Amino acid sequence: MSFLWPYAWFFSLLAIPIVLLYLIRALPRRRPVSTLLFWEQIQPQLRSSPLWRKLRKILSLLFQLLFLFLLIFLLARPLLPWQNKESATVVYVIDTSASMAASAGDQSSLDAARQVLKDRIVNLRATDEVLIIAAGKSPQVIQRWTSNRRLLLERIGTIAPSESEGDLTAALDLATNLAEQREQGRVVLISDGVISEKLTSTTTVPVEVISIDHPTRSNRGLAEFSARRSRLDPQTILIRARLVQSNPTNPDEDEAKLELRVNGQLTDVLPLQFGEEPQIEKTWRIPMEGAARIEANLSSEASDAFPSDDTASLTIEAVETLAVRLVSPPNPFLEAILSSLTLVDAARILPENLPAEPGDELYLFYRSAPPEDFNPRAMVLIQPEGIGVWGETLPGSSEESLVTDWVEESDLLRHVDLDQVVFPKFNRYALPPSAETLAWSFADPVVFGDWEGENRWLATAFGLEESDLVYRTVFPILIGNIVGSLSRTSEAASAALPGETESRLQAYPDRYTLQSDETDTAPDIGFFSSLPLRNWLLILALGWTLLEWRLYHRRITE
Amino acid sequence: MPIQDVNELFDADFRKQLETLRLLSRRLVNGRQRAERRSSKRGSSIEFAEYRRFTPGDDWRSIDWNVYARWKQLVLKLFVEEEDLHVHLLLDCTLSMDWGTPCKFDVARQLVAGLSYLALANLDRAGIVPLGNPDYPTWRPSRGRARFLTLLRHLAQCGVNENSHCLSDAVRSWTETRPRRGLCIFISDLWGQDEKDALRALDQLRHSRQEIAVLQIVHPDELSIEGRGDFELIDKETGRAQKVLVDSAVRRAFEEKVKSYEKAISTYCRRHGIAFLQTECTTSPEDTIKAALLSGGFVR
Numbered sequence: 001m002s003f004l005w006p007y008a009w010f011f012s013l014l015a016i017p018i019v020l021l022y023l024i025r026a027l028p029r030r031r032p033v034s035t036l037l038f039w040e041q042i043q044p045q046l047r048s049s050p051l052w053r054k055l056r057k058i059l060s061l062l063f064q065l066l067f068l069f070l071l072i073f074l075l076a077r078p079l080l081p082w083q084n085k086e087s088a089t090v091v092y093v094i095d096t097s098a099s100m101a102a103s104a105g106d107q108s109s110l111d112a113a114r115q116v117l118k119d120r121i122v123n124l125r126a127t128d129e130v131l132i133i134a135a136g137k138s139p140q141v142i143q144r145w146t147s148n149r150r151l152l153l154e155r156i157g158t159i160a161p162s163e164s165e166g167d168l169t170a171a172l173d174l175a176t177n178l179a180e181q182r183e184q185g186r187v188v189l190i191s192d193g194v195i196s197e198k199l200t201s202t203t204t205v206p207v208e209v210i211s212i213d214h215p216t217r218s219n220r221g222l223a224e225f226s227a228r229r230s231r232l233d234p235q236t237i238l239i240r241a242r243l244v245q246s247n248p249t250n251p252d253e254d255e256a257k258l259e260l261r262v263n264g265q266l267t268d269v270l271p272l273q274f275g276e277e278p279q280i281e282k283t284w285r286i287p288m289e290g291a292a293r294i295e296a297n298l299s300s301e302a303s304d305a306f307p308s309d310d311t312a313s314l315t316i317e318a319v320e321t322l323a324v325r326l327v328s329p330p331n332p333f334l335e336a337i338l339s340s341l342t343l344v345d346a347a348r349i350l351p352e353n354l355p356a357e358p359g360d361e362l363y364l365f366y367r368s369a370p371p372e373d374f375n376p377r378a379m380v381l382i383q384p385e386g387i388g389v390w391g392e393t394l395p396g397s398s399e400e401s402l403v404t405d406w407v408e409e410s411d412l413l414r415h416v417d418l419d420q421v422v423f424p425k426f427n428r429y430a431l432p433p434s435a436e437t438l439a440w441s442f443a444d445p446v447v448f449g450d451w452e453g454e455n456r457w458l459a460t461a462f463g464l465e466e467s468d469l470v471y472r473t474v475f476p477i478l479i480g481n482i483v484g485s486l487s488r489t490s491e492a493a494s495a496a497l498p499g500e501t502e503s504r505l506q507a508y509p510d511r512y513t514l515q516s517d518e519t520d521t522a523p524d525i526g527f528f529s530s531l532p533l534r535n536w537l538l539i540l541a542l543g544w545t546l547l548e549w550r551l552y553h554r555r556i557t558e
Numbered sequence: 559m560p561i562q563d564v565n566e567l568f569d570a571d572f573r574k575q576l577e578t579l580r581l582l583s584r585r586l587v588n589g590r591q592r593a594e595r596r597s598s599k600r601g602s603s604i605e606f607a608e609y610r611r612f613t614p615g616d617d618w619r620s621i622d623w624n625v626y627a628r629w630k631q632l633v634l635k636l637f638v639e640e641e642d643l644h645v646h647l648l649l650d651c652t653l654s655m656d657w658g659t660p661c662k663f664d665v666a667r668q669l670v671a672g673l674s675y676l677a678l679a680n681l682d683r684a685g686i687v688p689l690g691n692p693d694y695p696t697w698r699p700s701r702g703r704a705r706f707l708t709l710l711r712h713l714a715q716c717g718v719n720e721n722s723h724c725l726s727d728a729v730r731s732w733t734e735t736r737p738r739r740g741l742c743i744f745i746s747d748l749w750g751q752d753e754k755d756a757l758r759a760l761d762q763l764r765h766s767r768q769e770i771a772v773l774q775i776v777h778p779d780e781l782s783i784e785g786r787g788d789f790e791l792i793d794k795e796t797g798r799a800q801k802v803l804v805d806s807a808v809r810r811a812f813e814e815k816v817k818s819y820e821k822a823i824s825t826y827c828r829r830h831g832i833a834f835l836q837t838e839c840t841t842s843p844e845d846t847i848k849a850a851l852l853s854g855g856f857v858r
Contacts, residue, residue: 027788028787028788028789028790028801029785029787029788029789029790030789030790030792031789031790031791031792032657032791032792032794033657033780033791033792033793033794034654034655034657034658034662034747034749034777034780034794034795035654035749035780035793035794035795036791036793036796036798036800037749037750037752037753037819038812038815038816038819039791039800039802039812040800041753041815042808042811042812042815043800045807045808045811
């Protein structure tokens with residue numbers, strides 16, 4: 001055993017005056033009396049003292065000396081063997097994910113983690129340096145390298161749990177990078193073990209994992225809550241919820257109730273019976289054009305260890321109408337296609353009436369080409385001629401051909417089957433670098449464009465009249481995909497939830513591969529076992545002081 | 559420092575308090591001179607005693623001529639003789655009396671002075687016997703107020719003897735001088751050589767046919783012991799030392815022994831008709847003498 005301040009043992013010289021003062025004090029006080037007549041009569045009673053009464057003086061002296069050396073021992077700040085193993089520079093990563101807010105009784109997992117960290121900080125040597133990182137949604141350095149214990153303890157008190165899943169990977173990467181900059185740096189991760197599956201580490205820095213025993217209380221919660229507007233019917237909102245339960249302690253805890261509110265109005269109350277199935281999925285279809293705030297609240301009479309995952313909310317934007325302008329001579333086919341689309345404000349204009357400043361519309365050019373400086377939000381070009389954003393039309397035209405390949409995974413070509421589509425004639429183009437080909441006729445691009453940039457465009461190398469009936473059939477679907485991709489209302493919304501692992505409150509010890517140079521060496525997290533050694537010694541010294549007071553000062557000898 | 563000033567021993571206020579008091583003797587006395595105490599003798603006081611037939615040699619002046627006129631017989635009419643009382647004030651001069659604040663010996667001498675005044679003021683004879691101090695002369699019983707100042711001076715010079723601590727021996731030394739019978743007031747703390755020493759001393763006085771009154775003077779600190787812990791107790795009389803560890807049990811045992819001792823003294827006095835009064839030296843001499851009056855003791 002070593003001591004952080006061995007000079008405290010010089011205080012052992014105080015034992016000399018204590019012994020001297022004790023000898024002086026042990027001398028009986030002289031007191032003259034008028035007669036010893038009565039004292040001689042009770043002499044037999046004085047001689048029949050119990051043994052411990054005769055040993056009282058030496059016991060009292062021993063207690064005083066023991067008390068002195070106990071105090072010196074405390075001042076010397078002894079280090080236990082496991083404390084000696086601490087590296088000189090340590091990066092503590094404390095998990096602040098939402099699961100750390102789970103509590104068993106009065107103490108949450110984060111409280112226990114903070115206490116473990118405080119115990120480590122209290123026992124720091126003067127030359128040790130510590131850096132603390134909070135692993136929340138993004139890693140945050142709580143305190144830079146310092147050996148100031150008071151400052152570290154103050155900063156530990158500011159650590160708060162986040163409301164989402166913690167990114168331990170990023171936190172560990174940051175910690176190992178910082179630890180590598182120091183000699184013999186090491187990383188200590190304090191977590192409840194509810195760790196994402198994504199967590200991997202390839203660092204060579206020693207990583208010690210201190211696992212906080214997670215509360216084993218029953219928990220049920222929303223693992224997922226999302227909603228979006230239907231692609232076929234944007235006026236309908238599709239809602240999906242997934243609920244999980246873990247550690248049920250009795251059958252009564254299987255029952256729960258899920259309330260769904262749309263814009264504050266109770267829309268549905270769904271009784272849930274988990275039974276043997278730990279997971280329940282539910283969907284709703286709610287017609288609503290306007291913006292909707294959807295809230296889900298899971299309630300149950302049984303105890304719940306993790307209330308953060310019992311509620312979820314999200315917002316769906318109102319239905320948005322897309323303006324589509326057909327720049328073409330009268331064309332009943334295209335006009336019919338556009339008018340059949342929902343949430344589309346379609347109109348046909350002549351090329352000469354094209355506005356100078358395009359708005360937030362989709363322009364469909366047929367048998368015409370946009371001016372060179374015309375940059376609308378999006379435009380579809382059917383067999384354009386000349387030079388423009390689509391590149392340059394090569395001279396000459398191809399003979400009859402067919403679509404040989406297309407990108408089926410593209411959102412624009414979803415449900416668009418171009419197989420057996422034959423083109424009697426199509427143009428060849430020299431594409432600009434930003435263009436992406438979606439369909440080929442052998443080596444020639446027949447459907448291409450740039451649908452990722454700010455000003456989107458899509459062009460076809462063939463005209464409508466030159467394609468066959470199959471193509472005419474899939475063309476409305478293509479236009480529908482184009483319109484759908486521009487519609488903001490089709491985006492899905494998800495509620496911010498702690499995540500599946502947190503909702504289940506189950507650890508995945510086999511899924512993360514941190515290198516640990518030793519097994520969990522942290523003391524058990526409990527009230528008594530978490531007390532530092534000096535606190536125990538202090539309690540012992542206090543007890544001895546009371547005993548000494550009882551024995552010596554109060555002079556109880558019976 | 560013992561009192562050596564006469565004024566401190568007996569001041570004017572003390573004297574005023576004693577003016578209306580006198581010592582009480584329960585027995586008939588045989589004094590030396592005529593005084594105010596009823597004697598067993600027949601004399602010439604105004605208090606009628608008895609009739610007796612005239613025999614030759616009787617004083618014919620005592621013949622009751624009225625009786626002779628009626629019965630034609632010579633009868634003597636006798637009256638009670640009143641004589642003085644010998645008051646022996648036995649002052650304990652052992653070293654145990656020189657203890658406490660105020661000192662027990664000083665208080666005892668003040669009481670002796672007061673009682674002496676009572677005796678002299680009532681035409682009795684007052685004598686002072688310093689028990690245990692042979693170096694100091696006994697004040698033989700004398701009479702008359704004029705002797706009081708001399709007596710006070712004598713008393714002021716009286717001190718304790720460091721060599722004597724046995725009460726019974728001291729009393730025996732005095733009784734062997736065959737003092738005249740009278741009222742013997744024993745003023746002492748009654749702390750003797752052993753627990754029977756004081757009783758033996760009282761036996762000595764009782765056997766010498768003295769009428770006895772006991773005035774025990776104690777100090778409050780003697781009846782208990784303050785503090786806890788180790789003490790080395792030094793006997794004032796013998797100089798012997800004894801180490802004791804005082805705790806609540808020992809203190810309780812000590813107090814029980816003191817009470818037992820006092821009860822034994824009190825029982826002895828009651829059984830033998832001895833007036834007994836215990837007083838603390840913190841009580842003023844005036845109050846002590848008044849207490850003796852109230853308790854039906856030796857002062858009235």
